[in-house]
Amino acid sequence: MGARGFIEVKRLKKYFPVEAGIFMRKVADLKAVDDVSFTIDQGKSVGLVGESGCGKTTVGRCLLRLIEPTEGEISFKGKNILDLDKDELRALRSQIQMIFQDPYSSLNPRMTVGDIISEPVIIHNLVKKDEINNRIRRLMLDVGLSPSHSRRYPHEFSGGQKQRISIARALSVIPSFIVADEPVAALDMSVRAQILNLMKDLQDKYNLTYLIISHDLTVIKHMCNRIMVMYLGDLVEIAERDSLFIRPFHPYSFALISAVPIPDPAKKKKRIILKGDVPSPINPPSGCKFHPRCPYVQDICSKARPDLEEIERGHYAACHFAQDLKPPEGSIVEF
Amino acid sequence: MKMSEDLLRIDKLVVQYETEEGICKAVDNVSLKLKRGEVFGLVGESGCGKSTLALSVMGLLAKPMGKILAGHIYLNEIDLVNLDPKELRKIRGREIAMIFQDPTASLNPVFTIEEQLIEAFRAHDKDIEMDAAREMALEMLKKVGISNPETRLTQYPHEFSGGMKQRAMIAIAMANNPQLLIADEPTTNLDVTIQAQILELMRELKQEYSSSILLITHNLGVVAELAERVGVMYAGRIMEYGGVDEVYHDPLHPYTRGLLNSLPGFKSKSDRLAIIPGRVPNLVSPPSGCKFHPRCPHADERCAKEACEGYVVEGRFVACHRVLEKMKR
Numbered sequence: 001m002g003a004r005g006f007i008e009v010k011r012l013k014k015y016f017p018v019e020a021g022i023f024m025r026k027v028a029d030l031k032a033v034d035d036v037s038f039t040i041d042q043g044k045s046v047g048l049v050g051e052s053g054c055g056k057t058t059v060g061r062c063l064l065r066l067i068e069p070t071e072g073e074i075s076f077k078g079k080n081i082l083d084l085d086k087d088e089l090r091a092l093r094s095q096i097q098m099i100f101q102d103p104y105s106s107l108n109p110r111m112t113v114g115d116i117i118s119e120p121v122i123i124h125n126l127v128k129k130d131e132i133n134n135r136i137r138r139l140m141l142d143v144g145l146s147p148s149h150s151r152r153y154p155h156e157f158s159g160g161q162k163q164r165i166s167i168a169r170a171l172s173v174i175p176s177f178i179v180a181d182e183p184v185a186a187l188d189m190s191v192r193a194q195i196l197n198l199m200k201d202l203q204d205k206y207n208l209t210y211l212i213i214s215h216d217l218t219v220i221k222h223m224c225n226r227i228m229v230m231y232l233g234d235l236v237e238i239a240e241r242d243s244l245f246i247r248p249f250h251p252y253s254f255a256l257i258s259a260v261p262i263p264d265p266a267k268k269k270k271r272i273i274l275k276g277d278v279p280s281p282i283n284p285p286s287g288c289k290f291h292p293r294c295p296y297v298q299d300i301c302s303k304a305r306p307d308l309e310e311i312e313r314g315h316y317a318a319c320h321f322a323q324d325l326k327p328p329e330g331s332i333v334e335f
Numbered sequence: 336m337k338m339s340e341d342l343l344r345i346d347k348l349v350v351q352y353e354t355e356e357g358i359c360k361a362v363d364n365v366s367l368k369l370k371r372g373e374v375f376g377l378v379g380e381s382g383c384g385k386s387t388l389a390l391s392v393m394g395l396l397a398k399p400m401g402k403i404l405a406g407h408i409y410l411n412e413i414d415l416v417n418l419d420p421k422e423l424r425k426i427r428g429r430e431i432a433m434i435f436q437d438p439t440a441s442l443n444p445v446f447t448i449e450e451q452l453i454e455a456f457r458a459h460d461k462d463i464e465m466d467a468a469r470e471m472a473l474e475m476l477k478k479v480g481i482s483n484p485e486t487r488l489t490q491y492p493h494e495f496s497g498g499m500k501q502r503a504m505i506a507i508a509m510a511n512n513p514q515l516l517i518a519d520e521p522t523t524n525l526d527v528t529i530q531a532q533i534l535e536l537m538r539e540l541k542q543e544y545s546s547s548i549l550l551i552t553h554n555l556g557v558v559a560e561l562a563e564r565v566g567v568m569y570a571g572r573i574m575e576y577g578g579v580d581e582v583y584h585d586p587l588h589p590y591t592r593g594l595l596n597s598l599p600g601f602k603s604k605s606d607r608l609a610i611i612p613g614r615v616p617n618l619v620s621p622p623s624g625c626k627f628h629p630r631c632p633h634a635d636e637r638c639a640k641e642a643c644e645g646y647v648v649e650g651r652f653v654a655c656h657r658v659l660e661k662m663k664r
Contacts (some may be wrong), residue, residue, distance in 0.1 A: 157377035158614045188380040188615055189553055190630075193597035193608035200606065215527060222599030222608070259531035261556025263598055265579040273535050274528045276482075277496040 005078060006209060007040035007177065008062070018282055026183040030109050030282050032058040033069075034233035040226075042176070045203065047241075049217055049256070051278055055233045056213045060179045061140040063211065064096050074175070085294070086140030094124040095169035101182035103162030113140075114150035117168045122243070126172050137146035139168040141196060142205070157190040158325060160191035167198065171206065181213045196223060217260050218335070221245065229253050232289040233281055233310060239315040249317035252290050262335045269333040288320070296325055342514055342547045343369035343392070348406035350384070350391050353399075357619045360385040361387040363571035364406075364644075369515070374541060374548040376579070378557030379568035380615050387550045387573045388568075389517045392549070393433055394423045410515065432508035436520035438500035442492040448476070448503050449488040453509040478543075480536055493558075498529035505536065512544055519551045536559055557596065559583060570626035571615050572642070577651035578648045587653040588623065599663045624653070631655045 003126055013036075015029040032055040050056045062069045065081060074081050074278055082256045092267050097120075100106040105308050114136045121127055137147040143164040149245055163183065170178055183199065184192040188275055196219065198202065202208060214220050220227055229237040237250040248254055258272040274293045279285055291301035300320055309317040319325065350362035361384040367377050380387045387498040390396050393407055394415060408415045410430060415423060421500055437442045442554055443451060452472035456463055463471075465595065470490075476484035479502040492500055501521065518537070522530040541548065558565050559579055566576035567590065575588040586592040596609035613630040616622055622629050637656055645654030648662070 051528065098338065122382045131517055133626045142380065159612060189555075189594060189615060190380060190597060190611040193599070194612075195605050196599060217597045218526070223418060254533075255528055261526045261530075261534070262557045262593065263499060263555035263583065265559045265583050271531060273531055276528065 005039065006042040006076070007211075008073075008075045009039070009059075009063070010075075012059070012074065013065065013070045014055070014061060014062055015070045016150045028282050031233045031280060031284060033062065034281075035234050036072075036230075036233070038228060038235060038238060040109055040177075040209060040211060042209050043207060045212060045224045047220035047227040048230060049209060049215065049227060050230035051215060052248075053278060053281060054230045055234075055281070056230050057181055059230070060098070060142040060211060060213050062095065063179055064098055066098070079278075086309070087182060088291045090124070092121070093214040094126065094173040095175050096177045096179070097173065098173040099163075099178060099183050099277075101283060102186050103159060103166050107162060109154055112151050112153060113145075113157070113165055114216045116154070117150075117172050119324060126173060135172065135210060138142050142171065142202065143168045158191075159187050160194060160198050160202060162220065163187060163195050164198065167202070167263045170204065174206065176207070177209045178213070179211045179213070182215070183212065183221060183227040185216065186216065192219075217218050217256060221320065221321055221335075229256065232279065234289055234321070236290065237315075237317045239317075243312070243315050245332070248313050248327060248332070249315065249325070250290075250319045251294050251296055251325060253317075254325075257263050258327070258331040259329075260335065262333060264335075267333050267335070270328055270330040270332050272328065275304050286320070296321060340370055341368045341409075342371045342411065343549070344407075344409040344412075344538050345392070346407040346409065347386070348408065349393060349404040350387050350396065350401065351404055351413045351579045352387075352397075352401050354619065359618045360571055360621070361401075362391065364570075365568075367566060367573065367576070369547050369549060371514075373564060376550045376552065376562030376565040377568060378552060378555055378558055378565060382615060382618065383568045384571040384618075385568050386519055388402060388551065389433065389519050389551055392433060392515075392517060393427060394418075395427075395433075396421075400594060420582055425459070426456065428451045428513075430513055431517065432511070433513045433517040433519065434501070434504045434508050434521050435489055436523050438504045438524075439492065441457055441504055444492055447491055448472075448495070450561075451503075452476075452488075452507055452510060455507045455572055459553070471510075474501070475510055478509075478540075479503070479506045479557055480532075481506075482608075496530060501533055501540060502524065502536065505533075505540070509540060510542065515549065517549045517551070518531055518545045520553070521550070523552065523554070530557075533644065536562060555583075555594065559572055566638040567594070570619060570621055572626060572654060573645070573652065574627065574655070575651070575653045581651060587651065587658050588627075588655050589633050589657070590627050593630075 011147040012033055012077045014033040015031050017026040018028040018030050047223045050058045061067045090327055107139045117136050117139055118132050136150055144165050158333045184195050213222050224241060226240055228235050231252050237253045248257060255274045276293050287304055288306050306318045306320045308316045311322050312315050345367040348362055348365045352359045352361055359566055371486060377385050391403055403416055449472050453468040456468045456471055473484055476487060481487050481499060481502050522533050562579055565579045565582050567574045569590050575591050586595055593611040597611060599608055611630050616626060624639045625642045628634040643654045643656045645652055
């Protein structure tokens with residue numbers, strides 16, 4: 001298998017039913033992910049960025065089939081994982097792992113750290129019994145924990161250390177693909193850099209492919225080669241990192257990049273302030289879902305949904321006017 | 336009233352909590368001044384005491400666990416620490432107002448936005464007629480940029496989105512045109528584009544009212560966008576303060592420098608981020624001497640023994656022995 005086509009997602013949809021009344025009848029669909037296609041190449045870090053409720057976490061969970069997609073195709077190394085039966089799915093999960101945002105609630109408080117880390121290894125029956133302790137030891141060293149702490153419980157660790165435990169657990173089965181959902185959002189500033197560095201080191205060491213999901217563009221920019229911008233269930237722009245930050249094509253990306261507060265008082269930029277709030281995905285706007293907040297809106301925007309089109313080589317945007325629009329002078333500042 | 340340049344003066348404040356694990360000194364000998372009309376950013380990580388400091392100023396420390404052990408908080412030269420509760424209540428809401436991180440928890444769910452705004456007006460002036468108060472409430476909602484204010488007034492908080500709730504909170508806080516607005520993580524729970532809206536609103540209000548703002552946040556970017564001066568807090572102490580330009584471009588304290596260098600995508604252009612080793616200490620059993628010394632790359636024996644009281648050089652304050660030594664040389 002070559003580097004291309006490691007993960008291929010085609011027309012992925014996930015609708016959650018909205019139920020109401022005493023019979024809990026379905027009254028509407030919440031379109032969390034609404035027809036999304038993308039690919040991830042092996043060894044790359046791809047970032048998925050968007051605001052709360054845009055569907056980015058749902059995409060991540062669909063990739064592991066932690067939730068069942070409504071429609072679409074997800075292939076991993078050329079095999080559609082939506083066709084897998086229970087046993088095959090279990091086998092798949094030894095290759096795809098997930099790191100969650102909140103290390104406080106994603107670790108079982110009644111299990112020792114050693115048990116937490118080795119549980120996936122035992123479930124997948126990957127190493128002989130007498131080698132398990134060895135594996136735990138090595139993993140703890142890899143993530144910067146002292147192996148002598150393997151008999152301790154999660155509450156004895158700080159937030160950053162807990163996230164290290166989560167990472168060790170995800171690594172325990174030697175996966176090739178890791179979905180990290182807001183891996184540092186719950187951590188203190190001074191600890192974030194430690195975890196981000198660790199994730200980079202482990203990527204090199206284990207030859208990992210990452211999908212990093214975050215609302216924080218600074219984290220995404222630091223970690224990822226390729227970035228996907230999501231808005232209300234749609235991917236609105238996909239581009240290589242530098243290409244996106246130098247020349248975004250979608251008006252939502254303009255606003256998102258310009259809204260990042262830069263910790264440098266000397267860098268004054270022109271801010272793009274969007275009108276209004278993110279609409280509800282239960283009853284999203286017609287046409288381009290961004291049109292009610294878009295400063296460049298035209299008649300066609302409320303009527304036709306724009307497709308994701310290749311504007312430059314490898315740079316896609318879903319906007320009727322992507323070719324013509326430019327971010328306002330001074331609104332995009334390098335950071 | 337005598338008008339000194341400083342609106343708020345915090346002098347050697349010590350605040351502690353009694354917890355099950357022991358006594359926790361959340362604010363440890365902090366001195367700070369806020370000038371009239373300025374925005375002062377107070378940054379620090381969770382548990383560094385920045386919110387405790389704000390609550391002390393408001394007189395809202397959780398009792399009986401939280402206690403001001405020593406020090407003074409002067410607002411217009413009136414010491415709030417020793418003020419009786421009745422007097423303090425007159426000041427709170429009129430002279431000092433506060434907005435919190437979580438607007439959902441700060442608004443009362445069973446009253447309409449109008450009722451909550453009117454309460455804010457009438458709490459400090461019972462003579463305001465209801466009709467006049469309604470007019471004022473409508474005016475406030477317009478000022479904070481809530482569209483359709485007539486309808487919105489009659490709605491309940493749950494009918495508002497997160498960004499609108501924070502706007503409503505700001506309207507209530509600004510209702511009595513306070514001299515001091517304390518904003519504790521005002522944009523932390525908001526989405527990036529909504530955060531930009533609220534920051535823009537605060538910038539506009541700063542122009543319109545002459546209030547001073549004490550902006551408390553862990554986000555160094557937000558401070559750089561809004562504040563004129565910045566203080567950096569760590570484990571209950573102020574490590575450094577000064578003008579934002581000076582502090583960001585030439586940080587004196589090793590902690591400030593470490594924080595700025597560890598931010599992804601900014602100073603570090605390389606693949607790896609500079610890190611501060613270790614973790615934030617537990618304040619029930621804090622490290623001896625300078626509380627940052629176990630994580631500090633420049634710490635020596637003296638740092639482990641005694642904390643630096645800090646000193647002021649050209650309007651900047653820094654609490655670090657090593658920096659002082661370097662300056663003397």
